[in-house]
């Protein structure tokens with residue numbers, strides 16, 4: 001058909017072009033190891049982005065190559081996002097908090113050709129470097145005067161060096177791969193989620209809408225969710241796209257005092273992160289009596305948000321909290337809790353019940369709860385089932401897997417592994433998790449890996465690990481053991497045994513010994529039954 005609209009591709013390069021023209025003087029402020037307050041404008045940032053892209057091309061990076069980052073939220077990480085994707089290569093953000101063996105596995109699986117590493121993470125990477133089979137060069141994200149005494153690594157500022165500020169960005173198809181992020185939120189090895197330019201632009205548009213994050217050029221946005229975790233919930237693209245000032249707290253994301261100071265001095269209006277970081281901030285505010293008066297809205301997700309956190313933010317600081325839900329596989333936002341017409345007429349109890357829900361999906365995300373036969377359940381606010389989603393920002397298949405796996409068993413839908421109900425207004429409530437993992441302070445712990453490690457002890461006949469609610473970390477692992485006849489084992493001996501085999505963060509908070517673990521008809525551990533049995537279990541302080 002002739003006479004249609006322009007077919008301009010939706011790309012991250014287009015976001016960059018727009019920001020440079022429309023908001024060149026808006027600021028990005030960051031904390032880095034070498035500078036307690038780095039400050040420059042979007043125009044300056046994108047000049048360095050072009051230099052970096054020229055440096056990467058000179059090094060030999062080509063379209064669709066993977067470039068890994070192990071970095072906190074700061075301006076250099078921001079530059080990598082746009083330079084790597086803008087040249088048609090793939091920004092692969094890696095979680096530096098993972099166990100070193102897992103980091104090595106992910107880097108090798110993604111075939112990263114280069115790594116850009118924060119100096120604070122360098123000691124971990126230095127140890128696993130011999131295992132990294134495809135990595136040709138490592139660049140440390142700092143300047144020459146802060147380089148550690150390390151051999152065979154480049155300095156970021158020198159790497160950019162005198163490269164040209166001019167570039168002619170390639171004309172990318174919007175379906176070109178843009179960035180990659182692995183999730184451990186399923187069983188087995190971590191799985192790669194490969195975002196396209198189109199999905200990133202659409203996610204930025206969908207998620208910044210008024211009934212989602214409601215982002216605007218009047219905002220000062222501080223993502224306290226890491227840029228290595230699904231592009232800081234997309235804020236690395238959506239905040240610049242709307243012309244917001246960006247405040248990046250670097251390695252200080254769990255530090256209440258730094259967050260308060262940034263909010264006050266940079267006049268932050270909007271922030272987002274997992275419940276654990278807000279508890280640290282609220283704790284600091286309580287102890288210090290300091291204020292966060294500029295802050296208007298906080299989006300909390302990644303784990304269920306406790307009512308006490310919402311209430312304290314609102315009562316003490318006049319900050320409005322929006323509960324949200326999403327997944328790495330969804331770019332990541334799926335729902336945000338915003339009021340609808342009539343919400344103000346609800347009783348305070350009903351309003352509280354509503355506010356605790358994960359929210360409504362915005363345009364671009366379709367969802368349904370299904371029963372065991374796969375039939376869609378009524379939207380009655382009580383029929384719980386496995387939650388499935390679809391949309392242009394939802395992963396269609398994991399990176400480098402042969403064909404769709406179990407999560408994509410129903411064509412065109414992605415099974416989230418969450419169990420939920422949806423009410424007649426479309427509000428989602430997560431009620432349980434079908435996938436066998438624990439989420440502690442926003443990080444995944446694999447119950448299966450923990451169980452396998454525990455089973456390695458000769459006294460153990462059967463091991464099960466379940467999540468137990470925890471006031472600070474949302475969830476912590478509890479190890480349930482059945483011992484072999486005639487064997488004895490104490491809690492301390494088991495923990496000592498595990499200490500050498502798993503990351504410190506993964507160590508179960510407690511070990512309980514039982515005579516029997518419940519099983520399904522097919523012989524699998526009945527985790528739902530165990531979770532019920534230990535729902536009120538008090539973990540040691």
Ligand code: AMP
Pocket residue numbers: 183185230300301302303304305323324325326327328329332358416417418430433439
């Ligand atoms: P990730 O891929 O690491 O972002 O983790 C996504 C998973 O975190 C979801 O599938 C849920 O199990 C969990 N999750 C995210 N947000 C929430 C929330 N608001 N309430 C409860 N669970 C959540």
